[in-house]
Amino acid sequence: MDRPSLAGSxxxxxxxxxxxxxxxxxxxxxxRDQSLxxxxxxxxNSSGAVMAALAAHELPVDHGLPGETSAAALWSAVAGSYTxxxxxxxxxxxxxxxxxxxxxxxxxxxxxxxxxxxxxxxxVRDSFTSLFNRVDHTPGLNVDELDQWxxxxxxxxSYPLPGLPSGCLLLQGSYWxxxxxxxxxxxxxxxxxxxNCLEVVADTQLYVDDAxxxxxxxxxxxxxxxxxxxxxxxxxxxxxxxxxxxxxRGEAPPVLRDCKPVQLHVGHSWGGGLGRWMRDFVTNDAHHxxxxxxxxxxxxxFGQTIILYRGPDMDxxxxxxxxxxxxxxxxxxxxxxxxxxxxxxxxxxxxxLVVSSVIGHTLDILDTGLPTTVVLHxxxxxxxxxxxxxxxxxxxxxxxxxxxxxxxxxxxxxFKFEDDAHWLNVRRIFLQRLSGAHIALVAPxxxxxxRYRTLAxxxxxxxxxxVHHGLDGxxxxxxxxxxxxxxxEDPLRLVVLGxxxxxKGSEMLEAIISELAGMAEVHLLGTGDGGARFEGRDxxxxxRGYAPxxxxxxxxxxxxxxxxxxxxxxETFSYTLSELHAAAxxxxxxxxxxxxxxIDEGRTGWLVQPESAAVLxxxxxxGGDRAALGVVRQTLSGMSPTDARSMCDQYAAxxxxxxxxxxxxxxxPRRSHASPYHGAATAQDEALVVGRQVSYRRVLEAFLRxxxxxxxxxxxxxQWLRPACAGPLRFLADRLLR
Numbered sequence: 186m187d188r189p190s191l192a193g194s195x196x197x198x199x200x201x202x203x204x205x206x207x208x209x210x211x212x213x214x215x216x217r218d219q220s221l222x223x224x225x226x227x228x229x230n231s232s233g234a235v236m237a238a239l240a241a242h243e244l245p246v247d248h249g250l251p252g253e254t255s256a257a258a259l260w261s262a263v264a265g266s267y268t269x270x271x272x273x274x275x276x277x278x279x280x281x282x283x284x285x286x287x288x289x290x291x292x293x294x295x296x297x298x299x300x301x302x303x304x305x306x307x308x309v310r311d312s313f314t315s316l317f318n319r320v321d322h323t324p325g326l327n328v329d330e331l332d333q334w335x336x337x338x339x340x341x342x343s344y345p346l347p348g349l350p351s352g353c354l355l356l357q358g359s360y361w362x363x364x365x366x367x368x369x370x371x372x373x374x375x376x377x378x379x380x381n382c383l384e385v386v387a388d389t390q391l392y393v394d395d396a397x398x399x400x401x402x403x404x405x406x407x408x409x410x411x412x413x414x415x416x417x418x419x420x421x422x423x424x425x426x427x428x429x430x431x432x433x434r435g436e437a438p439p440v441l442r443d444c445k446p447v448q449l450h451v452g453h454s455w456g457g458g459l460g461r462w463m464r465d466f467v468t469n470d471a472h473h474x475x476x477x478x479x480x481x482x483x484x485x486x487f488g489q490t491i492i493l494y495r496g497p498d499m500d501x502x503x504x505x506x507x508x509x510x511x512x513x514x515x516x517x518x519x520x521x522x523x524x525x526x527x528x529x530x531x532x533x534x535x536x537x538l539v540v541s542s543v544i545g546h547t548l549d550i551l552d553t554g555l556p557t558t559v560v561l562h563x564x565x566x567x568x569x570x571x572x573x574x575x576x577x578x579x580x581x582x583x584x585x586x587x588x589x590x591x592x593x594x595x596x597x598x599x600f601k602f603e604d605d606a607h608w609l610n611v612r613r614i615f616l617q618r619l620s621g622a623h624i625a626l627v628a629p630x631x632x633x634x635x636r637y638r639t640l641a642x643x644x645x646x647x648x649x650x651x652v653h654h655g656l657d658g659x660x661x662x663x664x665x666x667x668x669x670x671x672x673x674e675d676p677l678r679l680v681v682l683g684x685x686x687x688x689k690g691s692e693m694l695e696a697i698i699s700e701l702a703g704m705a706e707v708h709l710l711g712t713g714d715g716g717a718r719f720e721g722r723d724x725x726x727x728x729r730g731y732a733p734x735x736x737x738x739x740x741x742x743x744x745x746x747x748x749x750x751x752x753x754x755x756e757t758f759s760y761t762l763s764e765l766h767a768a769a770x771x772x773x774x775x776x777x778x779x780x781x782x783x784i785d786e787g788r789t790g791w792l793v794q795p796e797s798a799a800v801l802x803x804x805x806x807x808g809g810d811r812a813a814l815g816v817v818r819q820t821l822s823g824m825s826p827t828d829a830r831s832m833c834d835q836y837a838a839x840x841x842x843x844x845x846x847x848x849x850x851x852x853x854p855r856r857s858h859a860s861p862y863h864g865a866a867t868a869q870d871e872a873l874v875v876g877r878q879v880s881y882r883r884v885l886e887a888f889l890r891x892x893x894x895x896x897x898x899x900x901x902x903x904q905w906l907r908p909a910c911a912g913p914l915r916f917l918a919d920r921l922l923r
Contacts, residue, residue: 190845195222195273195292200263201229202254206238208280208397213244215282215328221289228267228276230254256399258370260303260349269362277353280397284332286444286854287391293851294388295357298343302383304355306391307335311350311401313415314387317429320400325435328394333438334428335392336855342420343386347411348404349375350387352395358383372406389420390853444854447534448473451550452541453480453487454499458760459541459562464497465657466539469829472837476503476533476858478526480512480545483894484599488512488545491522493529495858503858504529514600515566516547517614523549530555534849537840548611551618556841559619561628561649563757566611567641570597572688572754578777580639584609596688596754616643625839629654629758630779636755650839654758655832656767663737666769666822677705677808680745680770683761685715690751690775696797698725704808708743711736714901740768746814747807750774753795759783769821771814773803787813788820889918 197220201209216225226245229235230252239246249266263276273295275288287306295304308314309324316335317324324331349371360383368374378385403412416422448470450463467475477497482489489511493504506525516522526549529535537556543566551557564573573579575586575594582590588605590597619626626649628634634649656664679701685691695718701707702724709716709727716727731739748765755778756762762783765772774780775795784790793803807814893914897907 189296189848191289191848191851192273192292192296193845194224195275195288197222197225197275197277197288198228198267199225200250200259200276200278201227201235201239202250202279203230203232203234205279205398206235209238211397212277212279212281216277219283219285219287221286228263255370256351256401257372259351260354260371261368261374264356264361264374265367269356271359271362273355273357274361275353275355277393278351278395278398280395281352282328282394282397283353284328284392286851287393289846290391290444290851290854291353291355291388292357293848294343294386294391295355296848297852298384298386298388299358300382300384301343301386302356302358302360302378302381303349303385304343304357305346305350305385305387306353306393307387307389307421308350308352308393309396310352310398311395312403313346313348313419314350314421316392316421316425317432318425319429320402322429322432324394324396325432326437328392329441330437331394331428331432332392333441333855333857334431335424336390336442336853337438337857337859338424338427339389339853340420341390341853343388344419344421346385346387347407347415348401349385351401352398353393387419387421390851438857440857440859442474442855442857444851445472445474446536446850448475449529449533449535449538450475450477450497450541451538451543451546452477453544455544458758460497461760462560462562462654463541465655465829466833466836467497469655469657470833470837471830472833473537476529476535478529478546482511482545483890484897485894486511486513486602487599488515488522488547491525491546493533503533512545512547513602514569515543515545515611517611518549519547522547523552526550526553531849534847534852534854536843536847536850539836543615548614548618551615551621551624554623556623556625556843557621558625558627558836558840561626561633561637561757564637564640566608566615567637569600569608570594571599572596573636573640574754578636578755582640612641616641619644620647623841625841626650627652627836627839631782632755632779633757652832652835652839653827654760654763655827655829656760656763657829660733660736660764661767661826661828663734664740664764664767665737666818667741677747678708678743678745679705679804680708680710680740680743680748681712681751682710682748682765683712685709685712685719688752688754690753690795691715693751693753693795693797693800694719694749697801698722700801701804704805708745710739710743736764737768740770745770746811747804748772749800749804750780751795751800752777752780754778756780763826766821766824767826769818771807771817771821773800773807775800788817789824790817886918889914893918 197216199212199216227239228247228250229239230250231248232252251262254262273292275291291304291306298304305314307316309317309322310320312320316331360381368377452459452463475496477494479492480488481492489508491506492502495503508521530553539558539560540550541560541562543550563571565571570590574596575590584605587608626647628649628651631651634651637649638644683689698719702722707725709719711731712727712729716729719725720727748770750762750772752775758779762772772790774784774790774792776792777795780792784792786792791803793799893911896902896910902910
């Protein structure tokens with residue numbers, strides 16, 4: 186796909202005359218801070234005051250602008266006195282204040298309007314480009330705030346102008362550098378441009394504050410019908426009233442978005458560690474604006490609907506696609522899915538992707554040609570059992586072993602609808618795509634990279650970078666150890682943090698919980714419903730759930746001496762270990778996966794075989810050696826946890842390089858994708874969002890199917906009751922379709 190690029194160079198020229206000289210410092214400060222380009226110079230007249238003020242200026246100064254230039258002849262004088270070299274030039278008068286990347290955005294508007302010789306931003310003081318109902322309006326918001334509101338309201342259209350705004354213009358094209366008729370005033374310049382079939386247009390995606398300049402009224406020579414049409418029917422007319430009201434009230438936009446590349450994150454909707462990683466990444470990344478594409482489904486098909494969100498929260502979707510042919514687990518190719526990805530890339534200006542999971546997606550997501558970072562959070566789709574564990578960690582996966590895994594492996598619990606041929610084909614194409622020049626592979630631990638190379642020799646020399654997951658900075662501060670956390674040494678206090686599932690060692694814990702409670706207080710924190718079977722036991726304290734921001738307070742209240750991590754499948758990273766390390770809690774962990782590389786035996790924790798007797802024995806030993814626990818705690822207290830912002834910086838450095846700026850980056854580059862209209866914020870907080878044009882029958886059917894899917898996987902229902910609840914709900918939904 187051909188993706189046009191932004192022009193490689195342009196110039197910025199600040200115009201200085203006697204009547205605007207006092208405003209020059211503010212304009213220069215704004216231009217220097219907010220310009221993307223660095224080629225900035227001054228074009229000034231040669232009056233005594235201007236010559237004196239600019240005598241020792243550090244920027245290049247050209248005093249070729251005529252001294253007695255009237256407002257009606259300003260731009261013809263500029264055109265006659267400036268030497269054009271073929272590249273676009275953004276002229277801006279002293280007295281104007283500019284928003285972020287204004288110069289690049291003006292150049293991009295010029296490229297979108299190749300038939301225009303002049304492109305103007307929206308303004309305050311010019312009748313035909315004013316963002317407000319009146320040109321004498323006093324803006325109640327700064328330039329970036331009003332520029333943000335404009336990006337959220339505007340549809341991005343350009344429109345022709347019958348005159349030349351006074352504050353800021355981009356001059357582009359060969360007209361300016363070729364021999365042409367000298368124009369005595371701006372009316373003659375406009376006529377000459379029209380005679381050469383060249384346009385003057387306004388861009389509705391960029392606002393420049395020229396409030397310090399004199400107002401420019403409607404030209405009296407314009408026919409009334411032309412004047413009225415421009416004022417009433419220009420694309421900007423429909424939003425002037427709303428933005429005037431916002432400015433008058435001083436109502437700042439809820440989001441002030443930077444002009445950054447758009448990155449699309451791809452994942453599932455299960456939550457868990459992957460959902461947390463996506464949230465931490467999107468929240469802490471300073472290099473991109475983000476969109477999130479999630480697969481939505483249930484145990485019968487994990488990619489029945491594909492939804493695009495403005496961020497990690499699954500609130501009001503930006504776009505929704507319900508697939509005619511659902512993705513049951515993952516698919517190599519699907520024209521329907523490929524088309525929706527192409528639509529997202531084009532309409533939302535996506536420049537790069539981060540793929541965290543292809544569950545419910547198709548491998549077309551790896552074939553956009555855009556820089557794509559694949560994060561190896563697990564082993565799917567190479568391994569449909571996710572963990573690459575069958576009795577013990579796998580070191581190979583032949584077709585025969587894959588078949589046995591599907592029949593006999595309790596970890597192979599989710600994806601039961603496709604045969605072995607499907608998985609072998611998906612595996613082959615997945616590995617092929619990973620070798621693409623536009624793909625960067627990142628693993629959260631060395632063990633994951635090593636296991637992938639062992640399991641998939643076809644990866645060959647394909648680089649796999651290792652970047653540890655980082656914790657959010659606020660969480661790190663909340664977890665930081667406090668003086669006196671271990672006051673009162675007895676009794677020994679143990680903590681088991683997180684959901685209690687078979688993969689996390691719940692059966693091992695069950696086998697030794699009585700012995701542990703006999704030698705220590707055992708605190709099970711954040712267990713979910715898996716903690717119910719441990720409630721009411723002597724010496725065992727169960728907290729089923731807590732808000733993420735409460736973890737620090739919970740741990741500080743317990744004051745644990747030792748934490749247990751009892752996973753029986755290889756962890757690819759373990760956020761829980763990071764949290765405990767940040768809280769300076771010594772950890773005894775099973776000797777599997779990332780635990781092996783992340784725990785330095787006797788220095789930052791201890792490792793033990795994933796066996797009940799071995800865990801129990803090691804706890805006894807450490808309970809009798811409080812000095813060893815203290816040494817580890819002291820070591821952890823002196824360590825700096827990896828934070829999410831530095832993690833994002835590492836990812837940015839690893840992404841496949843691009844040497845050009847796509848033109849699409851500067852089409853409504855600050856759009857937040859949040860509706861600017863009244864009531865939108867309330868809608869985003871609703872638990873159920875319903876399409877207003879969808880029939881009630883379809884809404885009810887969708888809700889019944891959603892409820893059935895929840896019933897099938899709910900930990901709050903006994904296993905035997907789940908199908909009994911889901912079946913009638915699906916039956917009712919099917920009846921609605923008849």
